[in-house]
Amino acid sequence: MQIRILWVGKTKNAAIRSLWxxxxxxxxxxxxxxxxxxxxxxxxxxxxGERLRLAEGTALEEALSAHGRHVVLDxxxxxxxSSDFARWFQNEQNKGVREVDxxxxxxxxxxxxxxxxxxxxxxxxxxxxxxxxxxxxxxEQIYRAFCILRKIPYHRGETE
Numbered sequence: 701m702q703i704r705i706l707w708v709g710k711t712k713n714a715a716i717r718s719l720w721x722x723x724x725x726x727x728x729x730x731x732x733x734x735x736x737x738x739x740x741x742x743x744x745x746x747x748x749g750e751r752l753r754l755a756e757g758t759a760l761e762e763a764l765s766a767h768g769r770h771v772v773l774d775x776x777x778x779x780x781x782s783s784d785f786a787r788w789f790q791n792e793q794n795k796g797v798r799e800v801d802x803x804x805x806x807x808x809x810x811x812x813x814x815x816x817x818x819x820x821x822x823x824x825x826x827x828x829x830x831x832x833x834x835x836x837x838x839x840e841q842i843y844r845a846f847c848i849l850r851k852i853p854y855h856r857g858e859t860e
Contacts, residue, residue: 701792702799703733703842706763707835708756708806709740716832723839730846736763742806749808757811760803768799769819772810773834777821782855785841786848802842804834 711717720735727733738759741747747755764770769792780788792800802822803814815821824837847854 701731701789701797702765702768703727703731703802704736704765704768704799705733705802705804705835705838706736706738706760707804707831708738708760709742709831710737711832711835713832716836719836720839723836723843727839727843727846730843730850730852733842738763740806742808750811752806752808753811754813756806756808757814760805760810760814761817764801764803765799768801769797770801770803770817771820771822772803772815772818773805773824773838774810774815774818774821775823775826775828777823779823779825782841782844783848786845789842789845790849802838804831804838807831 711720724733724735738756741755741759742752744755789800803810803818805811805814824834824841829837844855846852
């Protein structure tokens with residue numbers, strides 16, 4: 701399976717960048733994974749609100765894999781326990797899914813067209829996180845899911 705995580709903008713906070721790089725490196729021992737950074741268009745003059753979401757959505761759509769599953773992070777999305785998230789990955793693998801793209805939109809959110817195209821909308825909970833923190837949380841949860849699947853003693857939560 702190939703996992704790609706697409707997000708808008710660079711990670712400016714060095715401590716947060718260090719954390720997501722750490723989880724990315726750990727994850728790469730278990731599954732193929734890459735980060736795709738989309739240019740932050742919020743600095744472009746005149747792009748705000750819906751116009752900004754549409755421009756970022758277009759850039760994100762152009763970077764999506766053609767045949768993979770598209771998972772959009774959205775506060776209104778489905779919430780999983782860590783074990784349920786691991787089972788979701790296992791089910792996708794059992795269906796023959798080879799590529800999964802996780803999409804983290806910009807600060808103004810994700811355009812409706814991209815939300816509609818998503819195979820699943822995923823929520824990391826009802827709390828609000830910075831977009832930079834979401835990067836770390838998502839990578840950690842994907843790493844945790846693959847540790848559960850491979851029976852690597854990292855996860856200490858609920859058992860299967």
